[in-house]
Every structure is written in C-alpha cells, then in structure tokens.
Amino acid sequence: MPTGLYIDGEWGPGRDTFAVDNPSTGSILAEIAEGGPNEAKAALDAAVEAAASWRAWAPRKRADLFHRAHDILIERADSFAEIMVAESGKPRREAESEFALSAGFFLWYTEQIAHLHGTYQDGSPGGYRVIETHQPVGPSLLITPWNFPLLMSARKAGAALAAGCTVVMKSARETPLTAALFVQALHDAGFPAGVVNLIHTTTSADVSAALMEDDRLRKVSFTGSTQVGQTLLGQASKHIVNSSMELGGDGPFIVLDDADIDLAVDQAVACKFRNAGQACVAANRIILHSAIAEEFTAKFVARSRELRVGDGFDPEVAVGPMISERQRQRALGLVQSFRSIGAELLAGGSAPDHDGYFFEPTVLRFPLTRHEFQHEELFAPIAALYTVNSVEEALEFANDTPYGLSAYLFTNDLSRAVAIAEHLDFGMVGVNRGIMADPAAPFGGIKASGLGREGGHDGIYEFLERKYVALTID
Ligand code: NAD
Numbered sequence: 001m002p003t004g005l006y007i008d009g010e011w012g013p014g015r016d017t018f019a020v021d022n023p024s025t026g027s028i029l030a031e032i033a034e035g036g037p038n039e040a041k042a043a044l045d046a047a048v049e050a051a052a053s054w055r056a057w058a059p060r061k062r063a064d065l066f067h068r069a070h071d072i073l074i075e076r077a078d079s080f081a082e083i084m085v086a087e088s089g090k091p092r093r094e095a096e097s098e099f100a101l102s103a104g105f106f107l108w109y110t111e112q113i114a115h116l117h118g119t120y121q122d123g124s125p126g127g128y129r130v131i132e133t134h135q136p137v138g139p140s141l142l143i144t145p146w147n148f149p150l151l152m153s154a155r156k157a158g159a160a161l162a163a164g165c166t167v168v169m170k171s172a173r174e175t176p177l178t179a180a181l182f183v184q185a186l187h188d189a190g191f192p193a194g195v196v197n198l199i200h201t202t203t204s205a206d207v208s209a210a211l212m213e214d215d216r217l218r219k220v221s222f223t224g225s226t227q228v229g230q231t232l233l234g235q236a237s238k239h240i241v242n243s244s245m246e247l248g249g250d251g252p253f254i255v256l257d258d259a260d261i262d263l264a265v266d267q268a269v270a271c272k273f274r275n276a277g278q279a280c281v282a283a284n285r286i287i288l289h290s291a292i293a294e295e296f297t298a299k300f301v302a303r304s305r306e307l308r309v310g311d312g313f314d315p316e317v318a319v320g321p322m323i324s325e326r327q328r329q330r331a332l333g334l335v336q337s338f339r340s341i342g343a344e345l346l347a348g349g350s351a352p353d354h355d356g357y358f359f360e361p362t363v364l365r366f367p368l369t370r371h372e373f374q375h376e377e378l379f380a381p382i383a384a385l386y387t388v389n390s391v392e393e394a395l396e397f398a399n400d401t402p403y404g405l406s407a408y409l410f411t412n413d414l415s416r417a418v419a420i421a422e423h424l425d426f427g428m429v430g431v432n433r434g435i436m437a438d439p440a441a442p443f444g445g446i447k448a449s450g451l452g453r454e455g456g457h458d459g460i461y462e463f464l465e466r467k468y469v470a471l472t473i474d
Pocket residue numbers: 143144145146147148170171172173204205206208209223224225226228229231232246247248249279280281377379405445449450
C-alpha cells in the first residue's frame with residue numbers, strides 16, 4: 001500500500017507524516033506522507049509540464065490506456081472494498097457497491113473519450129464557416145471528501161483525464177489510502193508521469209490556497225461542504241478559475257397517501273442510514289402525508305431498530321461507525337437540541353459505549369414542518385419525520401431550503417409524480433427510488449448544493465472548453 005505523495009510519476013515523502021485511523025476501532029491504520037504548499041506546488045509543476053503532451057494523445061490511444069486502468073481496477077476490487085471498510089468504516093456490502101459504481105463511472109468516461117465530436121456549419125451571413133470544437137480546460141485540482149472516497153476520486157479523475165486534463169488530486173484527510181490505491185492503479189496502467197498527481201494533507205486550506213493563487217491552475221472540481229465550496233469560489237475569482245462544485249444537501253423524502261408504503265420504508269432505510277447517514281444525498285427530511293404517516297412511522301421505526309450497528313467487516317452489520325468522534329459528538333448534540341424544541345424520540349438517540357465512533361440509528365418525529373426545527377444537513381444516522389396534510393404543503397416544505405441537491409417522491413400516480421417532480425427545486429429527483437447514482441445520469445445540485453454535473457453525457461464537458469473557429473471561404 002503506497003503511503004507517500006505521488007508527484008511526477010513517483011511516490012515520495014512529504015514534509016511530515018500523519019496517522020490514519022480505523023473509525024470502527026480507533027486504531028491506527030497507517031502513517032501517511034503529509035504534503036504542504038511546497039509539495040502541492042511541485043505537483044502542479046508536474047501537471048503543467050505534462051499538460052501539452054497529454055492533451056495531444058490520440059483519443060483511441062487514451063481510451064486504450066483507460067481500458068487497461070479499468071481492468072486493473074476490476075482485478076483489485078477486493079483490495080478497494082477492504083481499504084474503504086478499514087478507513088471509512090462503511091459496511092463491506094456498501095464498499096462493494098461503491099466500488100462497482102466507481103468502476104462504472106470510470107468505464108463511462110473511457111467510452112466517451114473516442115466519441116467526442118465537434119460541428120461544422122455555415123456562418124449566418126454566409127462567406128465563412130463556423131467550426132466548433134473542444135479543448136481540455138487545463139491543469140485541474142480535484143478535492144474529494146471522505147464519505148465516498150473511491151467514487152469521488154474515480155468520478156472526478158475519470159472525467160478530467162478523459163477530457164485530456166492533467167490533475168492534482170487532494171485526498172480527504174480521513175481516507176487517503178483509498179485515493180492512493182486508485183492512483184497506484186493508474187500508475188500501473190501506464191499513465192505518463194505528471195498526468196496524475198496526489199497530495200495528502202492535514203492542512204487542506206493551506207494546500208488549496210497555494211494552488212488557487214497560481215494562475216497556471218485552470219480548474220477546480222470540489223465535493224464537500226457548501227462552506228468550503230464558498231471559500232474556493234472566492235479564491236477562484238482571482239484568476240477566474242473554472243469551477244465545479246458538488247456541495248451539501250437537505251433532501252426531502254416525500255411519501256404521499258397513495259404510495260407503496262413497504263417500498264417507501266425500504267428505500268427510506270437505505271437512503272437515510274446508508275454510510276451511517278453521512279451522504280450528501282441522504283433523506284434529510286422525511287415528509288409523510290397524514291393519511292399514511294402512522295403506518296409508515298411504525299414500519300420505519302421497526303426497521304431502524306433491527307439494523308445491526310458495528311464494524312463494517314462483520315457481514316451482519318448494516319450501519320458502520322461515524323467518521324470521527326467529533327461527528328459522533330455532533331450527532332449527540334443534534335438529538336439533544338431537537339428534543340429540547342419538542343421533537344419526539346422514537347428510536348435510538350445514543351452512542352454505544354465502544355472504542356469506535358458508533359451511533360444508533362435514530363428516529364425523531366417533529367411536531368411541525370417549519371424549518372426553524374431544522375436548519376442544517378444532519379449528516380448522521382438520524383431520521384427526521386414530519387407530517388403534512390396535502391401535496392401543496394409537502395411541496396412548500398420540501399422547497400423551503402437553501403439547498404437543491406436531491407429529492408425523493410413516493411406515489412403510485414405517474415402524472416402526479418411528474419407534476420410534483422417538475423416543481424421540486426432540486427437537481428435530482430428519485431420517484432419511487434431512494435438511491436439514484438448512475439454513470440449515465442448527470443449528478444449534481446442547484447442553489448447552495450453546487451454548480452455543474454458529474455457523469456451523464458455532459459460530465460466530461462466540465463473539463464473541456466468550447467472553442468469556435470471562424471474560417472473565411474473565398
Ligand atoms: P469538507 O468540506 O469539510 O471537506 C471536503 C474536502 O475539502 C476534504 O478533502 C477536506 O480536506 C477539504 N477541505 C476542507 N477545508 C478546505 C479548505 N478550506 N480549502 C480546500 N479544501 C478544504 O466536507 P466533509 O465534511 O469532508 O464532507 C461532508 C460534506 O460534503 C457534506 O456537506 C456533504 O453534503 C458534502 N458532500 C457532497 C457531495 C455531492 O456530491 N454533492 C458528495 C459527498 C459529500
């Protein structure tokens with residue numbers, strides 16, 4: 001397992017090291033090289049140096065290299081699953097799903113490489129031609145969070161490299177090993193020196209500020225909190241750096257009076273408790289029509305109580321630990337403050353007394369649908385239930401948020417589903433589905449949830465500039 005920084009095609013030491021722990025046990029997994037602004041600059045130097053030759057690679061040659069890398073990823077599926085369980089705590093089954101999705105995104109971009117095309121047309125007044133084409137945006141900084149460490153690395157690097165950009169990847173402090181394993185696979189496939197670079201650090205703000213100050217950096221693609229996204233957008237304004245932002249969410253999960261309740265409960269359990277609730281697309285507000293609220297609540301609470309909490313390597317475990325003691329304390333604080341303003345505790349609510357950062361699957365019923373009862377992304381295994389009396393009330397409450405990432409709707413009336421989906425102010429809407437990520441679909445949000453999309457037909461264009469050439473014809 002490489003534990004160094006990967007710069008210009010080689011693993012090397014940093015200015016120091018830091019420890020990565022296993023959130024299920026609190027034990028140290030590895031000592032990792034720590035990068036600072038100097039190492040980040042060296043990585044950018046390498047990415048700039050390699051940019052011209054990488055963008056000149058013929059599409060088929062680049063696609064062949066991607067296919068080799070994809071084959072290597074598949075061969076190492078077990079190692080990826082194991083390292084994700086160890087450093088992020090997620091249950092093995094979830095780590096395997098994340099691996100499959102990550103490899104799927106990488107393959108999606110592989111297949112896009114040789115399919116990019118331009119246009120050629122008459123200029124409007126005649127006498128010349130308009131050629132429209134694309135070119136790589138340039139050296140790119142990719143900043144990923146810890147909650148889906150492989151998916152975020154593969155989705156960003158896949159798009160950037162497929163588009164012909166060179167990259168500096170900045171791993172999450174909690175999950176550097178997954179990113180290292182991914183970069184090792186690219187190295188072994190034969191990606192040229194400087195095309196991919198990887199920095200680990202405990203001082204992300206310093207590292208990214210140093211890179212954002214440098215006008216050779218042309219793109220930042222970030223997944224994480226809205227607050228850090230705002231900081232980066234501020235920094236990006238200095239050199240007008242092209243920016244893609246996948247930020248926080250406050251997803252409503254609406255269950256209407258005609259819904260299939262068993263399906264809705266099943267999907268709500270997955271959507272809420274997957275990754276111990278630490279997902280940007282998690283159901284943040286479960287909004288129930290009063291006609292089915294009681295039945296849904298009884299079944300959902302029963303299912304929540306059945307979920308086994310523990311070490312993700314145990315195949316019976318459905319909910320792993322939170323990522324850190326700090327996050328666990330935050331979850332405890334949320335439960336206390338919600339109860340103090342009148343929320344009723346229906347399940348869970350406490351932190352088991354183990355070494356790891358475990359927290360019980362928790363269900364709270366809120367008395368009103370007003371947002372003063374909940375302002376923030378829970379990012380914890382805490383389900384918040386609300387009751388409404390009409391579709392209009394559900395829609396109004398669902399949209400009453402600064403965020404706009406994902407929303408979920410359960411109804412058996414298709415025309416009602418389409419009408420409501422059109423009025424939900426979110427980038428993604430799941431109808432009778434609580435899990436939506438798919439390489440073929442554009443993942444992303446609106447409002448405070450971000451800018452740009454990852455995956456789908458347009459994902460690769462986040463790393464391409466559009467250019468037109470006007471050509472005079474005699
Ligand atoms: P975070 O914003 O604290 O960290 C995300 C990444 O940014 C990490 O690599 C971190 O080291 C780095 N970072 C932290 N401060 C920085 C700074 N000042 N400058 C540059 N980089 C900095 O978020 P987190 O706690 O790791 O992840 C949780 C958040 O991410 C949640 O809000 C969640 O909704 C969001 N998220 C969004 C998506 C999405 O696709 N929309 C996916 C996963 C997570």
